[in-house]
Amino acid sequence: MSATESCRIPSLVKKYLMAISGLVLVLFIVGHMLGNLQFFIGPEVINAYAFHLHHLPGAPVSLWLIRSSLLGALVVHVWMAILLTKENRAARPEDYLGQKTRVATYAARTMPVTGVLILAFVVFHILQYTTRVVPVDYNQTIGQSAIEVGHVELEYFDVFAMMVSGFSSPLISFFYIVTMGLLCMHLSHGVASMFQSVGLRNESWRPKLKCAAAIFGWVIFLGFASIPASVLAGYGEPYLSAKETAWANAPVTPPPSSH
Amino acid sequence: MHLHLKIWRQKNGDQPGKFVSYELPEVDEGSSFLEMLDIMNEQMVSKGEEPVAFDHDCREGICGMCSLVINGEAHGPQRATTACQLHMRHFKDGDTITIEPWRAKAFPVVKDLVVDRTAFDKVIQAGGFITARTGSAQDANEVPIPKPVADKAMDAAACIGCGACVAACPNGSAMLFTSAKAGHLNLLPQGKAEKDERTLKMVEAMDKAGFGNCTNYGECQAVCPKEITLDFIAKMNRDYATARVRKFFSKAC
Structure with missing residues (x-):
């Protein structure tokens, strides 16, 4: 037995780690989608939401705790995916000449591909809307707006304007919508698989969970994709141009708070 | 029925294998898949060729010896059926049938269609x-x-x-x-x-x-x-x- 084989993580432990890290990421995605949908309630609401996220009780420690646990879950998920893909390819070195698939879904077979594409998206997404430096430096181009927090009026970075500005590029919006489609596929296999991996599935629950996972994937897709789609359709455009005029007339806005 | 067969031939685990095509005329629809291979092997032996090695034992679908991947599907196209219980009536005259051994690193090929389990x-x-x-x-x-x-x-x-x-x-x-x-x-x-x-x-x-x-x-x-x-x-x-x-x-x- 080689050294790598002797310290191979037991196959079932890899399944559990995959399922649990996946669950953490799925819960995050649900929260993130519900938060983002406040985009449709109006600029004040989503700007105030952004303020609250950055000023959670105990911030910045609490914020970084949440971020690091999400990063931890992502690292475990990707690490297990790499191990699984590598070991599984080694375990089945050759394909059959007339390779046939009976029941494995397209989503299941493309998990590594959709995973890599979603990971690339996550990197871009964080650079665009968290650090706000890609494709333009939003910290420079987007100013502040008034929000009301606990009956106090204050000026805060205009997240709504940033989203409208970002998604008004058809290329970026298209990229977001396509990636959300891939995420929908990834989830339709992943969410149902999660239950199997920890042993919480049987013959009567399998079709129901599969259906529920597919619906879940579609809800996530529609929830997220509705934002770039609505911006492309013109939503928020008058607000952004009004704001841009206002910021151009008063360019001395202080730099936005770093957290 | 007339069949074109594409069968995986491999001398032993150390040498690489390859597909070899065979023509098999006059196959009875009532014969089982393994009987079809038996007929082919008999013809090959009579011609002085090396017969195709494949695993088989009870031929009743209960021993677990037969192990053929037929047209890319383990045990062939019929559900809940071992290769030995699969009959030629499920194929059409003129079909090309690929026959391969189980493919997995843990199951190395011993010879032709026989793997070590x-x-x-x-x-x-x-x-x-x-x-x-x-x-x-x-x-x-x-x-x-x-x-x-x-x-x-x-x-x-x-x-x-x-x-x-x-x-x-x-x-x-x-x-x-x-x-x-x-x-x-x-x-x-x-x-x-x-x-x-x-x-x-x-x-x-x-x-x-x-x-x-x-x-x-x-x-x-x-x-x-x-x-x-x-x-x-x-x-x-x-x-x-x-x-x-x-x-x-x-x-x-």
Whole structure:
């Protein structure tokens, strides 16, 4: 037995780690989608939401705790995916000449591909809307707006304007919508698989969970994709141009708070 | 019926194999797939050629010896059917049929269509048994077993260990086999005493043998000639998790 084989993580432990890290990421995605949908309630609401996220009780420690646990879950998920893909390819070195698939879904077979594409998206997404430096430096181009927090009026970075500005590029919006489609596929296999991996599935629950996972994937897709789609359709455009005029007339806005 | 066959020929495990085409005229629709191969081999022997080696034994679908991937599907296109029970009436005149051995790192090719399935024996040796005391057999109904439990254990015990699950799995995973073998013993009172140890050891042996990891495709269940379901994999996932937790805490005290 080689050294790598002797310290191979037991196959079932890899399944559990995959399922649990996946669950953490799925819960995050649900929260993130519900938060983002406040985009449709109006600029004040989503700007105030952004303020609250950055000023959670105990911030910045609490914020970084949440971020690091999400990063931890992502690292475990990707690490297990790499191990699984590598070991599984080694375990089945050759394909059959007339390779046939009976029941494995397209989503299941493309998990590594959709995973890599979603990971690339996550990197871009964080650079665009968290650090706000890609494709333009939003910290420079987007100013502040008034929000009301606990009956106090204050000026805060205009997240709504940033989203409208970002998604008004058809290329970026298209990229977001396509990636959300891939995420929908990834989830339709992943969410149902999660239950199997920890042993919480049987013959009567399998079709129901599969259906529920597919619906879940579609809800996530529609929830997220509705934002770039609505911006492309013109939503928020008058607000952004009004704001841009206002910021151009008063360019001395202080730099936005770093957290 | 006239058939074009594309068969994997490989002298031994050390030499690379390749597909060789054969023409087989006048195949009876009533013959089984293995009988069709027998006819072909007889013709080859009479011509002085080396016959195609393939595994077979009972030809009743209960021994688990036959192991052919027919047109990319383990045991061929018929559900819940071993290759020996597959009949030529399911093919059409003029069909091209590809025949390959099980392909998995844990199942190296011995010759032509014969693979070495010792890896399965290793999994069984690790825990696919109960440690029974010697002496006279127990009275049949001394240990009450509820009917649904007995039925479920029987479903798992139906596994003939052919390896179609490994062959069909794109990951070369042996989860369906291992879970069926562990499951039928873990369900019954006779096997419960060693449940944790069995599950841990069989999974360890399965990983060591070089099988891949399960990613819940479900291909194994689709090709299983005994229709063993993914339920047993789910059960093994459960049993393994509880065994790990119990082992962790029993170490502490």
